[in-house]
Amino acid sequence: MKVFNLLLNLVQGIKNALQESKDYTDARGDYIVEQGTSGIWHYEKRASGIAECWGKTTITATSWNTWGSVYEGNPYLSNLEFPTDLFIDTPIVNCVVAQNGLTGGSMYEMGTINQTRIHYIVPIRPIATSGSIPYWYLINAKGLWKTFEQVGGVILNLLRRVVVA
Numbered sequence: 022m023k024v025f026n027l028l029l030n031l032v033q034g035i036k037n038a039l040q041e042s043k044d045y046t047d048a049r050g051d052y053i054v055e056q057g058t059s060g061i062w063h064y065e066k067r068a069s070g071i072a073e074c075w076g077k078t079t080i081t082a083t084s085w086n087t088w089g090s091v092y093e094g095n096p097y098l099s100n101l102e103f104p105t106d107l108f109i110d111t112p113i114v115n116c117v118v119a120q121n122g123l124t125g126g127s128m129y130e131m132g133t134i135n136q137t138r139i140h141y142i143v144p145i146r147p148i149a150t151s152g153s154i155p156y157w158y159l160i161n162a163k164g165l166w167k168t169f170e171q172v173g174g175v176i177l178n179l180l181r182r183v184v185v186a
Contacts, residue, residue, distance in 0.1 A: 051067050051068055051069045051071070052067065052068050053065050053066070053067055053068075054066050054067065054068050057104075059074075059104035059105065060076070060102070060104070061076035061077065061078045061101075062074040062075070062076040062103065062104050063075055063076065064104045064107055066107070066166050069167075070165050070166060070167030070168070070169075070171065071163065071164075071165060071166070072107050072108055072112070072163070072164055072165060072166035073161070073162065073163045073164075074103060074104055074107060074161075074162050075159075075160065075161045075162075076159075076160050077157060077158065077159050077160070078098065078101070078157070078158050078160075079155055079156065079157050079158070080094075080096065080097065080098050080144075080155075080156055080158070081153050081154065081155045081156070082094025082095060082096070082097075082144050082153065082154050082156060083095065083096070083153045085146065085149060085150055085151075087149075088145070090147075091128075091145050091146065091147055092145065092146045092147075092148070092149055092150065093130070093143045093144070093145050094143060094144035094145070094146070094154070094156070097141055097142060097143040097144065098139075098141060098142040098143075098158060099140065099141040100138055100139075100140060100141070101138055101139045101141075101142070101160075102137060102138045103136075103137060103138060103139075103162060106166075107164075107166060108136040108137075108162070108164040108165065108166060109136060109164075109165055109166060109167070109168060110136055110164060110165060111134055111135050111136055111164065112134070112136070112162040112163055112164030112165075113162070113163050113164065114131070114134050114139060114160065114161070114162045115160070115161045115162075116129060116131060116142060116158055116159065116160045116161075117158075117159040118142075118144060118156055118157070118158060118159075119156065119157040119158075119159065120144075120154060120155075120156055120157075128144075128145040128146070128147075129142050129143060129144055129145055129158075130142070130143045130145055131143075136164070139160070139162075142158055142160075144156045
């Protein structure tokens, strides 16, 4: 019976600590601690340490250069900066290129990505074309704004509260 009561107290202590914590998560799960806009981006920082931004921008390719067996657009999107201090390391970036509002018919090549920017995105077509073509770039980046140690430290503090309780 003592083991049962000990386990019951431990579970209740964990539940109470999670409900009272404002640094990590409440009983319902992760929550937004900061959100806003910066340039083309909408962004969120979550208590768990995850940061995410998404944005839409347009560029009109006015000329096409042969690049092996495909054609790259010029000009291309370059030095697209993420919101200041959003990521502590290189995020995972996904991009959808939409031509004239239609998705699926276009490709792109993305240059180096680091924690502050995407160095370039170039529209690519499988066939030659002439004239101007507007492209939409729908971009999503997801990474961390807190280190694992910072998030882990919050969890350790919660466990310490449970053990002391």
